[in-house]
Amino acid sequence: MDMCTEKDKEELVEALVTAAGAAFLSxxxxxxxxxxxxxxxxxxxxxxxxxxxxYEALEKSIKEQQITDEDKSWWKWDSADSPYAVYGYDEFFGEVGTLLDQRASKLSDDELYETEWEVRIELMEEAMKRLDTFGLFGTGKERECVVINVEQAPPDGDGAEYDRALRLNPPSALLSEYLETCETPEND
Known part of the structure; x- marks a missing residue:
């Protein structure tokens, strides 16, 4: 059961927007x-x-890590292996950490790793939507050359990342390429 109010959620979304926006912009x-x-x-x-x-970091990483042609398609989207993973965390995410810790202190372990886990991912998706609305990832044709998403590590395996990518991005060839590397949703 979610123990936090809509006001708490909005405060966290705003903190996520501020932190992620500042980190991406930096x-x-x-x-x-x-x-x-x-x-x-x-x-x-x-x-x-x-x-x-x-593209520059990808090219450099492929050479340095000796990524094979066979592995390039998934390496291109592997957020954990990016040289920019966790970029700006210490600098920009202090308020987010404080708010998340406050939320966690009000929850049991079961609530934290079940309901709250999903709530946090939903709020992160909302933050990315807002950053996209602000034009942080480009507009028009420029935006079609970018993919944004919210991922969980390790991957959820249930197709949720695939569904989030569809919700967060306009149709494009690049999005289609990304979706090929995602777990697909279960057919109901």
Whole structure:
């Protein structure tokens, strides 16, 4: 059962928007690279962080890690192996951490790892929607050259990332390519 109010949720969404927005913007401005993938990641540590891939970082990583042609298609989307995984966490996510810890203190372990887990992912998705509405990931044709998502680590395996990607992105060839690497939803 969710023990937090709508006001609590909105406060957390705003903190997520502020933190992720600042981290993504800092990453773009600092690197001056051409990003095609922005992802908000939630892992078993219960605190979200960002990751991203640019074409420049991908090319460099493929060479340095000696990624085979066979593995390039999934490597391109592997948020954990991006050199920008957890970018700006210490700098931008302090308030988010405080709010999440406050929420967790009101919950049992069962509530935390069941209901609250889902709530946090939903709020992260809402934060990405708002950042997209602000134009952080581009607009028009520029936006079609970018994929955004909320992922959980390890992957959920139930197709939720696939569904979130469909909700968060306009149709594009790049989105189709990304979806090929996602677990597909169960057919009902």
């Amino acid at each position: 990453l773009k401005e600092t690197t001056q690279e051409h990003f095609y993938f922005y992802v908000f990641v939630f892992d078993e540590g219960m605190h979200p962080y960002i990751s991203a891939w640019s």
